[in-house]
Amino acid sequence: MYFWLCLVLGAIFFKGGYSADVHPEKVVAFAGGNAVLPCKLKIPVSDHVPTVEWSKEGLDSDIVFLYRDGFETFEMKNLDFEFRTSLFMREVKKGNVSLRISNLKPSDAGIYQCLIIQRNGSREATKVELAVGM
Ligand SMILES: *[C@@H]1O[C@H](CO)[C@@H](O)[C@H](O)[C@H]1NC(C)=O
Ligand SMILES: *[C@@H]1O[C@H](CO)[C@@H](O)[C@H](O)[C@H]1NC(C)=O
DSSP states (O other), rough: HHHHHHHHHHHHHHHHHHHHHHHEEEEEEEETSSEEEOBBOSSSOSOOOOOOEEEEEOOSSEEEEEEEETTTTOOOOOOGGTEEEEEHHHHHHHBBEHHHHHSSGGGGOOOEEEEEEEESSSSSEEEEEEEOOO
């Protein structure tokens, strides 16, 4: 009985720890200003930067920034974010693929996902929540 209780409590604590870990980082910025959504490669690659896909939850066309083979790719980008999103190119080589969103609108608030796809196919995703104040 005691064993099972420990097991159940252990599972609850483990789950709690896990969801805390998954809880998105929160960034607060103001309408009309800029926001930097943090995202970093765990293993920096010096010679080849993999694919970086920034998307926003709840949009029909959810890509807000797509970086592939050293360049930004525009085909799938949501038009609402045209000319408003960029990476810090000098930082990308260091594995920092944080997204800058400029001229913020209240509708930009929400959950963003940074997905990094390595050349060997391994994927890492992180979420960031953006709050836009007026
Ligand atoms: C990534 O680059 C941005 C812009 O230069 C900077 O604000 C941020 O602190 C950097 N993040 C890390 C983890 O180095
Ligand atoms: C891909 O490479 C990374 C870094 O070298 C490594 O950590 C990861 O396990 C690899 N993934 C696969 C699917 O081979």
